[in-house]
Amino acid sequence: MDSEPHRAKKRVLVLARREHAEAMRVAAGLTILGHAVRIVFMDRPVAESPENASGAELLELSGVEAKTTVAEMAAELPYLDAAALGAALGDADAVLSV
Numbered sequence: 001m002d003s004e005p006h007r008a009k010k011r012v013l014v015l016a017r018r019e020h021a022e023a024m025r026v027a028a029g030l031t032i033l034g035h036a037v038r039i040v041f042m043d044r045p046v047a048e049s050p051e052n053a054s055g056a057e058l059l060e061l062s063g064v065e066a067k068t069t070v071a072e073m074a075a076e077l078p079y080l081d082a083a084a085l086g087a088a089l090g091d092a093d094a095v096l097s098v
Helices: 020-033 050-062 082-091
Strands: 011-016 036-041 065-068 094-097
Touching: 011 020, 011 082, 020 036, 020 050, 036 082
Parallel strands: 011 036, 011 094, 036 065
Antiparallel strands: none
């Protein structure tokens, strides 16, 4: 008999509000547990920096779906208006704000 309790795959939404680089690390890390993870960049465009570039690569390698509520980023990522963000929040089993 398996000694590990069964863990259901959860839909996790990470809101990257204050610390974009940290939010990317958190989102990628959650995939290790087998969860379906999405990240939404909020507040401002993601700054161009080596740390953020590494985080973006980590998201890609981890299969984390990225979206944004920042209009200036709409050419790079799918844009979520208020209704779409609300739907994403409602669809998530867990929401983390970073």
